[in-house]
Amino acid sequence: MSVSHEVSPLIRPRSKILTRFGREVNWGDFVFRRATALLATLMLVALAAMAAAMVYGSAESLSKFGLGFVTSQVWDPVRDVYGALPFIYGTLASSLLALCFAVPISIGVAIFLSELAPAWLRGPVGFLVELLAAVPSVVYGLWGIFVLAPWLRTSVEPFLARTLGFLPFFQGQQRGFGLLAGGIILAIMITPTISSVSREVLRAVPSALREGALGLGATSWEAVRVAVLPYARSGLVGATILGLGRALGETMAITMVIGNRSEISASLFAPSYTMASVIANEFSEATGSLYLSALAEVGLLLFVVTVLLNILARLLVWRVGRLPEGGRL
């Protein structure tokens, strides 16, 4: 049975354009590579454009207030004078408080899931912890307003005031809404982030290390403490920083429970205001270009800090995968 189709010439004449601009022999490959490259560039362009837009938008405020923007406490739209210190304080305080709650719990969950839990429990519990991340921010905020804040106001804050009221952190009027509520809700929201990254980090630790310790007669916890954790330490720190980045950028839930008052106070019961919240609340109603520019500068600060933290976190997490066998014991 002979060949039934016409034998096509092996040479396809190559158009001048193809020869000049690339190594591809047919149009399909040529267009494909360039079209997909164009869309990949979109990612770079979007990021750069975002940075540029924020800098451009804050130009007016940057030039007017300079460094004083981050040190001044005065935020007065009426007199057109803006200083972001209260928001910086609120953001940092709520996020650090959230870390205090979230880090031990998340690492505990990560150790539980990767070392201690029986196999049948890992899937469901891991899935449920990840569901924490699936709940939308506004839903947490709603829950925060009507469930968490009242509970804090009626049960937790009085208790703390009674027992630890000599500390400045637990003084002042107890409203439920405030830094404590903000810290707790942020902690809930960043727990899945920290715990899932920590799980990955713990999983990347070569099992030979853990088994070596167990083989020497260590208990489970000792094996973890002595062989696994030191190796994974930078990765766990990276996970924490990722959580911190997430907490800094969180908007809706915290806006709904933190009270939105720009005052700086040591008390956890006091209301506060975060950078993301002030933008959320005031951006769409800002009148005057300086007002908008000041808000944009707050956004720029948030942007820069989050990007830096993100890079730092990834470097740390990436390093765990790269450490040579045999971390310090």
Next chain:
Amino acid sequence: MTIGSPSRLARPTSRKGSTSDDSRSRWDEVSVSTLVPKMRTEELRAYFGQAEVLKGISLPIAEKQVTAVIGPSGCGKSTFVRCLNRMHEVVPGARAVGRVLLDKQDIYQGDVDAVRVRRRVGMVFQKPNPFPTMSIRDNVLAGLRLNGERPDDPDAVVEKMLQRVALWDEVKDILGRAGTGLSGGQQQRLCIARSLALEPEVLLMDEPCSALDPIATARVEELIHDLRKTYTIVIVTHNMQQAARVANFTAFFYLGKLIEHDRTDVIFTRPKEQRTEDYITGRFG
């Protein structure tokens, strides 16, 4: 199925006398006296990065015959065969230098489109790889469809191809099932049918039976024997008995060089090179 008498092997017009008398057939007599080879390589060199894996191979491939390529692991036989349809360069960093002639035309010449070469020189791989997202029917038609061709009667094409690989009776009622749902041997025959649907002139087979059980292997070898009437076949195999069963001509490669190329019976009974004999007799492998 066995090589049998030399006269069965030889092309009708070509042999100078019976080789059973001829104790040392020179390989260039073989190449000269067969028909113009379907493909030939001239000083073919292949590289992976800086490493030279094929060192100047000049080998004719006889038309409508089965040529086996044998040799120990790492000798370059797979690389050689992949150069015949320009699949070698698909790997990043790989390149080939030299001439490979398909019907007197060099497929490595500047403007040649590798895609068109592969339409005429088909390939079957070591591990059967039917497309998992397609049914058996769609797998057979995949080569045509993905090239934008619409056969007038797709069902006829499917039946013809599956008949040719002796798979029709086994799958004619389950054509809609996924290609990956078949046994290993059936999958490999499906892949052969898929390649044949494009009506290639040459079929390259890179260790097609090494992932199959003996029964499936036997069926594929039967198939090769059948296909030989229509297609030029080059088969890479690490199994010498398979080469002896299936091939008309055999080429022995060692460390990237072509050591010997001759009729199969000659290679296995009266090899000219010492290294060939050492390999055949199992002194190294």
Next chain:
Amino acid sequence: MFSRYARRKYTDVVVRAACVAAAVLALVPLVSVLYYVTSRGIGGISLAFFSELPKPVGESGGGMANAIVGSCKLVFLACLFGVPPGVLAGVYLAEFGHSRFGKWVRFSADVMSGLPSITVGIFVYSLVVLQTKHFSAFAGGVALGVLMLPTVTRTTEELLRLVPESLREAALGLGIPKWRATLRVMLRTAAPGIATGVMLAVARVAGESAPLLFTAFSNPFWSSGVNEPTASLPVNIYNYAVSPYEEWHRQAWAAALVLLVLVLLLNVSARLLVRSRVGTR
């Protein structure tokens, strides 16, 4: 007096218990949120909720039909802006992305996926709203699309890399041009996984309200087309929750229930799809 060994054993038990306690503690808020949203939200679910527009302040009744439609519109636009470019960028990274350029693209995608969503809102505000001089569903869609873009890109890249090279070889061996082999064979094989990734991205984006605050804004009435500001479920939840009206609180819970059900359904289906695919391979 505890022997040394007993003390070590004791510590082990205590730490184990602490880890279990941590896991339980982490899940308490989840249970609480699910419980309250269900119990307080179910009362507000009615036919009216799905079909009527919001009534003016002070009047009881009304619904969130426009917000539901608005959210659908926004998610649709987000997919339109985020999925095709994301998938193709992911294809580029998987096929050609071994260069420095590829590294930078990957880096941008990773950084972008960690950005606060409100900064994306500011960006789209300056890009779209300032140019068109009004809020619009289009702007909201762009903002959500930008949020989806990095996730879809990375998912596509990772899944494409998982497709065995033998399939590409089979396609190339059949004389199929490289680009067709990538699109019609490799991408097609990876498609179910990519779809799952898109589902998860949609679940995240459907619940976002920060970037919508000054792009799509809000709308007490129906919004026609894509050039008008539109109501959406998440923004409505926020506005209603912080308002002083009891009626609006009730509706906020109901909206939260609808949103939560949608998001959980998407998440659970995505996991089940992954599990079933892995099982059959």
